[in-house]
Amino acid sequence: MIRVNNISKSYKDVQALQRISFEVQEGELFGLIGPDGAGKTTLMRILMTLLLPDEGQAAMHGLDVVRDYKEIRQLVGYMPGRFSLYQDLSVEENLAFFATVFGTSIEENYALIKDIYQQIEPFKKRLAGKLSGGMKQKLALSCALIHKPKILVLDEPTTGVDAVSRKEFWDMLKKLQTQGITILVSTPYMDEAGLCDRVALMQKGEILRIDPPEQIVANYTRTLLAARSTEMHRLILDLREWDSIDTAYAFGQFAHVTPKKEGLTAYELERYLKTKNHQQLQVHQIAPGIEDVFMALIVGNEE
Amino acid sequence: MRTLRYILQKEFIQVFRNKTMLPMIFVLPLVQMLVLVFAATYDLENVDLYLVNQDQSEASRELVAKFEASPFFRIYDASFDVTDAENSFKKEAADFVLIIPQDFERALVREDEAKVELLINAIDGNKASLIYSYARGILTGFNREIIAEWKSLPEFNPPMQVRVKDTYWFNPELDYKWYMAPGILAILVTIIGMFLSGMNLVREKEMGTIEQLNVTPIKKYQFILGKLLPFLVIALFDLAFGLLIARLVFNLPIVGSLPLLFGFAALYLVGVLGLGLFISTVTETQQQVMFVTFFFMMIFILMGGIFTPVESMPEWAQWLDRINPIYYFMRIMRMVVLKGSGFFDLWQEFVSLLIIGTSFLGLSIWRYRKTS
Numbered sequence: 322m323i324r325v326n327n328i329s330k331s332y333k334d335v336q337a338l339q340r341i342s343f344e345v346q347e348g349e350l351f352g353l354i355g356p357d358g359a360g361k362t363t364l365m366r367i368l369m370t371l372l373l374p375d376e377g378q379a380a381m382h383g384l385d386v387v388r389d390y391k392e393i394r395q396l397v398g399y400m401p402g403r404f405s406l407y408q409d410l411s412v413e414e415n416l417a418f419f420a421t422v423f424g425t426s427i428e429e430n431y432a433l434i435k436d437i438y439q440q441i442e443p444f445k446k447r448l449a450g451k452l453s454g455g456m457k458q459k460l461a462l463s464c465a466l467i468h469k470p471k472i473l474v475l476d477e478p479t480t481g482v483d484a485v486s487r488k489e490f491w492d493m494l495k496k497l498q499t500q501g502i503t504i505l506v507s508t509p510y511m512d513e514a515g516l517c518d519r520v521a522l523m524q525k526g527e528i529l530r531i532d533p534p535e536q537i538v539a540n541y542t543r544t545l546l547a548a549r550s551t552e553m554h555r556l557i558l559d560l561r562e563w564d565s566i567d568t569a570y571a572f573g574q575f576a577h578v579t580p581k582k583e584g585l586t587a588y589e590l591e592r593y594l595k596t597k598n599h600q601q602l603q604v605h606q607i608a609p610g611i612e613d614v615f616m617a618l619i620v621g622n623e624e
Numbered sequence: 625m626r627t628l629r630y631i632l633q634k635e636f637i638q639v640f641r642n643k644t645m646l647p648m649i650f651v652l653p654l655v656q657m658l659v660l661v662f663a664a665t666y667d668l669e670n671v672d673l674y675l676v677n678q679d680q681s682e683a684s685r686e687l688v689a690k691f692e693a694s695p696f697f698r699i700y701d702a703s704f705d706v707t708d709a710e711n712s713f714k715k716e717a718a719d720f721v722l723i724i725p726q727d728f729e730r731a732l733v734r735e736d737e738a739k740v741e742l743l744i745n746a747i748d749g750n751k752a753s754l755i756y757s758y759a760r761g762i763l764t765g766f767n768r769e770i771i772a773e774w775k776s777l778p779e780f781n782p783p784m785q786v787r788v789k790d791t792y793w794f795n796p797e798l799d800y801k802w803y804m805a806p807g808i809l810a811i812l813v814t815i816i817g818m819f820l821s822g823m824n825l826v827r828e829k830e831m832g833t834i835e836q837l838n839v840t841p842i843k844k845y846q847f848i849l850g851k852l853l854p855f856l857v858i859a860l861f862d863l864a865f866g867l868l869i870a871r872l873v874f875n876l877p878i879v880g881s882l883p884l885l886f887g888f889a890a891l892y893l894v895g896v897l898g899l900g901l902f903i904s905t906v907t908e909t910q911q912q913v914m915f916v917t918f919f920f921m922m923i924f925i926l927m928g929g930i931f932t933p934v935e936s937m938p939e940w941a942q943w944l945d946r947i948n949p950i951y952y953f954m955r956i957m958r959m960v961v962l963k964g965s966g967f968f969d970l971w972q973e974f975v976s977l978l979i980i981g982t983s984f985l986g987l988s989i990w991r992y993r994k995t996s
Contacts, residue, residue: 369839371994391841399839405832409641410634421630422840464836 322347322472322503323368327377330363337363339526340377345505345519350498352517353507354615359523361507362402365476368505369399381472395423398470400461402477408450412441412460415449416467423468433500434463437493455486462493473497475506479513491516511612522615529618534611541614544583546590547575547607550599559597570616575603577613627842631850635824639854645820649858653866656812661804661874664931668754672700674709674718681729687740687766691722696758709743719745720755732770794879794962802877805870806957807930812866814950816859817893818921822900822913825851829908838994848989851901856893863889867961879964888960888970891977892953898984899949905991924950949980 323345330338338360345351353361366372368379370390379386381393406415416438420427431438441459444452449460458478465473475494479487491513494504506517514520515534522529522537530537550556557576560569567579578590591604639645673691677684691697700718703709709721721743732738742759746752795802828834837847863886870876878885903916927934927941928950934942945951952973959965967974 371835371838394839394841397839399836401832401835403832403835405834405836407634407638407833408831409638414634414637418630418634419836419840422627422837422842424627424841 322349323351323379323381323505325364325368325377325379328364328367328374328379329376330360330367330372330374337526338367338374341526341528342377343521343528343531345503347503348498348501350494350504350506350516350518352514352520353505353523354509354511354514354520354611355507355523356509358525360526361523362476363526364523365399365474365505365507369397369474370394395468396470397472397474398465398468400465400473400475400478402480404457404461406449406457406461406464409448411446411448412452413445415460416463419464420467425468427467430467430469433469434466436496437466438463454482455489458482458486458490459493462490466497470502472503472505475504477507477509479508479510487513511610511615514611520611522618524619524622527622529622537614538609538611541609541617543609543617544580544585545607545609545613546578546580546585546587547572547603547605548578548590548594549575549601549603550594551601552599555597556594556599559594559599563593565593568616568620572612577607577616579613579617628846628849631842631846632853635850635854638824639858649816649862650865652816653812653862653869656808657805657866657869658873660808661801661870664804664808668696668751668758670698671696671720671755671758672718673697674712674721675699675702676704676706676709676721676723677702678704678726679724679728683729683732683738683770684724687724687763688722690762690766691759694758694762696755713743713745716745719751720759722759799874801874802962803958804930805874805876806961807954809863809866809870810928810950810954810957811925811930813859813863813889813893813953814896814921814924816862817855817896818900818917819914820858820900821851821855821897822904822917823910824855825901825904826907826910826913829904830910844989844992844994848901848985848992852894852897852985855897856890859893859897860886860889876961878961880960881964881966884967885957885960888953888956888974888977891974891981892949892956895949895977895981895984898981898986898988902984902988902991905988905993924948927951928954930954946976947980949977952977952980 325341325343328338328341329336341360341364353364355361363372367374368381368386370386370393373387382396384392384396386393407418410418416427420430437459441452441456441463444456449457452460462475462478465475479490482490487510494506495516498504508514517534519531519533520537521531532540548556548560553571553574553576557569557571560566560576560578565580565582565585567581569576569578571577580590587604587606591602594602594604675688675691677688688699692699697720701708701712706723709718709723712718713721721741723741723743725739725741728738728740740763742756744752744755744759828837867876867878871878899920900917903920904913907913907916927937927945927948929945934945934951937945956965956970956973959970
């Protein structure tokens with residue numbers, strides 16, 4: 322459904338994308354995961370025909386993004402990272418405007434957006450600029466869907482949205498997927514990666530790995546320990562100082578620790594930390610999450 | 625067609641919801657017409673005259689009386705000492721010093737010729753030359769009467785004189801307001817057109833809405849027309865509003881045909897709006913649009929002949945004015961409003977504006993890119 326082949330793009334002196342290739346199957350929910358500056362937005366803008374690649378080809382539904390841009394625009398729904406609907410038009414006016422420029426009407430495709438639009442319909446006379454973050458998101462999604470696209474491209478749709486709205490948003494995406502829409506979504510949040518069928522981990526314009534999220538975690542075989550004490554900052558510094566430790570990062574309330582040699586036990590780590598006078602120590606072995614894998618990949622890539 | 629109609633509808637909704645735009649549409653013409661037309665006048669009154677009358681004769685008093693009677697001059701102060709006058713002059717208190725020397729009358733009688741001295745403050749060149757020409761007018765009148773009086777002795781025939789009678793056509797009383805009002809209106813229409821359209825397009829860039837718009841199948845021409853037509857309508861409305869004010873307040877005669885005037889205005893606006901839109905396609909923020917537009921506007925206005933006649937500019941400047949749309953529109957406004965010129969009198973302006981309009985509009989459609 323989406324085919325990307327050796328795409329490169331650079332801005333002046335920054336290489337934004339370096340020979341990226343991947344494919345997205347029809348009906349798939351595909352995630353692009355990576356930190357800011359990984360090249361996610363650039364890639365999406367190329368696919369949306371807003372940006373010309375320096376090299377390589379990309380096709381959406383078999384249509385070339387450079388040559389057949391006109392057909393693609395009719396076929397794809399796009400939600401840019403920044404809220405880009407008219408803030409001074411009402412909810413209803415925005416939707417009607419985008420329906421009209423796509424040569425359709427709200428009534429014609431109401432079925433597709435019904436579930437989402439119904440949630441904001443009570444506020445349809447309100448100006449879009451006066452909506453809350455979550456409602457803006459729903460309106461933007463409705464506008465991106467109003468012309469019944471086959472492919473939906475969403476650039477960081479949940480950035481700056483509260484946890485409840487984020488969950489609701491992903492539920493909506495899952496529902497759209499069951500209606501046969503292929504979805505390409507980018508996010509900086511690792512926890513959202515687990516909700517995709519497949520994810521591509523991106524960093525510095527390159528794809529580090531493409532796999533289903535379970536697989537990415539399953540392929541990670543290294544020992545992982547979590548540690549916690551009253552002085553987290555000093556704890557991490559102490560961990561990094563020890564030559565048995567490869568990496569140590571803060572993950573929420575714990576520090577995630579990767580030892581250099583496999584089989585370092587929680588007991589051994591605790592004993593080391595005790596010599597450094599840490600109080601209320603908690604150390605135990607944990608199963609890796611996708612974030613751990615990603616951190617390991619980034620470090621591996623940088624070395 | 626349906627798409628274009630909807631784009632226009634959207635633009636109008638946005639204009640009327642904009643809290644700064646709507647008042648501007650009404651306040652701008654009011655202020656421009658009521659303040660600028662009065663302010664930008666060349667009619668000079670009450671020039672401060674410092675009088676040094678060292679003669680104190682009948683003839684000199686007659687001359688002074690003439691200056692006093694003129695509405696242009698007001699005797700600010702008088703002295704017998706030239707130094708006093710010079711001091712006042714240096715302090716910028718007096719604009720103009722008239723010195724009548726001691727032997728004024730005697731010279732006039734004995735030698736048939738007398739001298740007076742005029743000192744004029746020329747910091748403002750325009751004002752200085754006006755003062756000079758007014759003063760000259762008074763002196764010429766005085767001269768004529770003196771010659772008639774003194775030379776018409778019985779043995780001579782009445783003196784021969786050439787009398788110049790002047791009539792000002794199209795503006796018989798030389799009312800500067802009549803001259804300025806059409807010019808100010810031309811500027812008004814330009815400001816509305818160039819700024820509003822340019823700012824509006826670049827606002828879509830700033831707000832990011834252009835990103836969403838660019839992935840729709842809207843065609844380039846639809847987009848540009850959607851940005852052009854609303855402001856064309858608003859500018860024409862303001863032209864009508866401004867003309868109404870001029871008619872009611874200054875009694876401005878509108879000799880020519882109004883449909884012709886508005887037809888020309890529409891053609892002119894296509895060019896100006898096209899330029900505004902072109903500027904906004906090559907800039908990224910409203911601030912940049914402001915600066916660039918201002919740059920062009922200043923040059924166009926000052927070279928367009930509102931304050932200074934284009935004929936008095938150097939040849940290269942006149943040549944440059946051929947690509948200045950305001951120059952043509954300023955002429956059209958004045959010629960249609962004051963003189964009643966018809967289409968065939970203005971066909972050269974028509975062709976020029978047509979070329980300028982198509983080029984600027986074409987340029988903006990060409991430069992507007994949906995893909996970067």
